[in-house]
Amino acid sequence: MAPGGPPRLSRREPERDPSSARTKPRERDRATCSTVVVCNNYSFTGSLNYLPKEEQLANMARDDSNPILAYHETTKHSEISLRTSGHYLDWDNKPSAFKQYKNRPSTALSRQFPHPKEASLKTIKDNRSKPTKNPDLDTMAELLFFSAGLTRKMRFGSQPYYMRAAPATGALYPIEVYIINGDIPQLNAGVYHYNPLDFSLVHLREGDYRSQLSAKSHEAVSSSPVTFALTSLAWRNAWKYEARSYRHWFWDGGVIAANLLATCISEKIWVKLIMGFVDSEVNNLLGLEKHQEAPICMAAIGTGLGTNARSVRPEIPALHPDVEPLSRDQTDYPIMWEANKASELPSADSVKAWQQGYKPRISKLSHSNATFQLRPLKPEDSPSLEQTILRRGSTRRFAQQAITFESLSTIVDAATTCVPLDFLPEGETLTDFYLIANDVQGLPSGSYFFNPGTKSLEQLKTGRLRHMSGYLCLDQPLFSDASVVFFLMADLPHTLACLGPRGYCAAQFEAGVHAGKIYLSSYSVGVGASGSTFYDDAVTEFFSPHAKDKSPMIAVGVGVPSYKARPGRILPQLGQA
Ligand SMILES: Cc1cc2nc3c(=O)[nH]c(=O)nc-3n(C[C@H](O)[C@H](O)[C@H](O)COP(=O)(O)O)c2cc1C
Numbered sequence: 001m002a003p004g005g006p007p008r009l010s011r012r013e014p015e016r017d018p019s020s021a022r023t024k025p026r027e028r029d030r031a032t033c034s035t036v037v038v039c040n041n042y043s044f045t046g047s048l049n050y051l052p053k054e055e056q057l058a059n060m061a062r063d064d065s066n067p068i069l070a071y072h073e074t075t076k077h078s079e080i081s082l083r084t085s086g087h088y089l090d091w092d093n094k095p096s097a098f099k100q101y102k103n104r105p106s107t108a109l110s111r112q113f114p115h116p117k118e119a120s121l122k123t124i125k126d127n128r129s130k131p132t133k134n135p136d137l138d139t140m141a142e143l144l145f146f147s148a149g150l151t152r153k154m155r156f157g158s159q160p161y162y163m164r165a166a167p168a169t170g171a172l173y174p175i176e177v178y179i180i181n182g183d184i185p186q187l188n189a190g191v192y193h194y195n196p197l198d199f200s201l202v203h204l205r206e207g208d209y210r211s212q213l214s215a216k217s218h219e220a221v222s223s224s225p226v227t228f229a230l231t232s233l234a235w236r237n238a239w240k241y242e243a244r245s246y247r248h249w250f251w252d253g254g255v256i257a258a259n260l261l262a263t264c265i266s267e268k269i270w271v272k273l274i275m276g277f278v279d280s281e282v283n284n285l286l287g288l289e290k291h292q293e294a295p296i297c298m299a300a301i302g303t304g305l306g307t308n309a310r311s312v313r314p315e316i317p318a319l320h321p322d323v324e325p326l327s328r329d330q331t332d333y334p335i336m337w338e339a340n341k342a343s344e345l346p347s348a349d350s351v352k353a354w355q356q357g358y359k360p361r362i363s364k365l366s367h368s369n370a371t372f373q374l375r376p377l378k379p380e381d382s383p384s385l386e387q388t389i390l391r392r393g394s395t396r397r398f399a400q401q402a403i404t405f406e407s408l409s410t411i412v413d414a415a416t417t418c419v420p421l422d423f424l425p426e427g428e429t430l431t432d433f434y435l436i437a438n439d440v441q442g443l444p445s446g447s448y449f450f451n452p453g454t455k456s457l458e459q460l461k462t463g464r465l466r467h468m469s470g471y472l473c474l475d476q477p478l479f480s481d482a483s484v485v486f487f488l489m490a491d492l493p494h495t496l497a498c499l500g501p502r503g504y505c506a507a508q509f510e511a512g513v514h515a516g517k518i519y520l521s522s523y524s525v526g527v528g529a530s531g532s533t534f535y536d537d538a539v540t541e542f543f544s545p546h547a548k549d550k551s552p553m554i555a556v557g558v559g560v561p562s563y564k565a566r567p568g569r570i571l572p573q574l575g576q577a
Helices: 025-042 052-062 067-074 079-084 120-125 137-148 210-215 234-266 279-286 334-343 348-355 385-391 405-415 466-472 492-524 536-542
Strands: 106-108 150-156 159-164 175-181 190-195 200-206 226-233 271-274 293-301 371-373 431-437 446-451 456-462 484-490 528-532 551-561
Touching: 067 234, 067 334, 067 492, 120 234, 120 385, 120 405, 120 492, 137 175, 137 234, 137 385, 175 210, 175 234, 190 279, 210 279, 226 234, 226 279, 234 271, 234 293, 234 334, 234 385, 234 492, 234 551, 279 293, 293 492, 334 492, 348 492, 385 492, 405 431, 405 492, 431 466, 431 492, 466 484, 466 536, 484 492, 484 536, 492 528, 492 551, 536 551
Parallel strands: none
Antiparallel strands: 106 200, 150 159, 175 190, 175 226, 190 200, 226 293, 271 293, 371 456, 431 446, 431 484, 446 456, 484 551, 528 551
């Protein structure tokens, strides 16, 4: 890609964050200057002096043996990193949003699948519903559609363009979904790839591979009729976000997992998310191409209800499927693959050790300022999950209007419920919720920390912080206009001390699931939401000293949309324009 080529930020770009697409240099300089003034008003009263653990992280990153931290440090956004990025978007080389296998048989999924009818807030909050149902092919179609299906079709010129059930950074959709199943009604045991465009399952392998996979991941795979594997096709997102896109693998996987969890709960299907697996085995089973794509998470679906997997198969032969290229050419970002290599688990023993490695944090979070007890609405009064998922879309403009404290409480209450992840003991989380409240009826404007023990918001700073919430989200006005902006943060030194480099992926992913829950719970209470990226160190500093040990993983703005959006629908996908 020729640096200095014409920036083509245009109507075709669904996400306006300035992190990767160039604007005219003079305009950017002006914006930056005014931003500095704004920041000094609120929190940047001196040099970055709140960051002992951040410094610790930076020092660790300088050590070559810590490629994951080197990655994290290198891909932080700052005003300088944005100003010096020479990246521009080459629209003629934009990767396809669909993985298309050549010459593979496929099974069409029926469009007459059930819809998730349970009250959406119940499904977002609940993670331990009693399992009663064994998934059949139609239920699988439902799970696939409501987590990764196409819900809106637009046109840009002659090109059709699809939006999906879950959000995705830059609408680039790097996540692919695979299925590994035993025999279930209407579908033979095998390994399949989900093609959302023509709503079908592409056949990759015949036979029951669950035992083999279970031995290299988690026993839930063996007793579940079906396991979903989420993988990332790296170039799709790196095209826009370059090396930072490695973080997006987990964000974009996490928001899909949030939809999947809620849909499973609505159907009373038990689900377990698995991040501990031998990467090379999953790569081989799914036929993933090295340094192009990688598995990020699995979901064992219907655990305890399936017939147990048959005994372990011998060696799994390599699979080299023929796949259409994503675009004309690709740029490689080796730092992403070095980070990913560092995070890999090489053996079944290392997987077991990793899954048992987490140590709960010793809470040091006492606070004396004002606290505000949550007052959530009744979950049973919320619309069905089907309605909520189809209504969801990232809000593109917020009216500067208040949301009620009850709405905020409901969102926090639902979105902070624990995620059923293989490495997390019951009731534990890697994610802490911080927020800036710009306009919430019954809550003074300011910044807050959510204390899950007391179910209350603890006030950190008071004051009007709209400039700050927008600034921290890379100066995007959307997040100044939002009523509330959440910053989901993780204690990386603690996480990495327990879980090593894979813990980094886990923290990003878990935050992605919580972000997905914020989206869903916002739409459940009739307000809008949008994910956001951020200036890493500025976020830590703003919430310090409370957050001095923590790094932002993801941000989400919530508020009243300034327009009425058309809901999505179950598209009659035809696999063509
Ligand atoms: C983790 C995450 C971060 C995002 N960051 C931004 C952002 O910085 N700015 C923005 O305008 N939209 C952001 N988005 C919204 C995406 O652009 C949006 O999801 C995508 O265009 C698909 O549209 P939809 O969510 O309406 O289906 C983000 C979404 C996610 C999931």
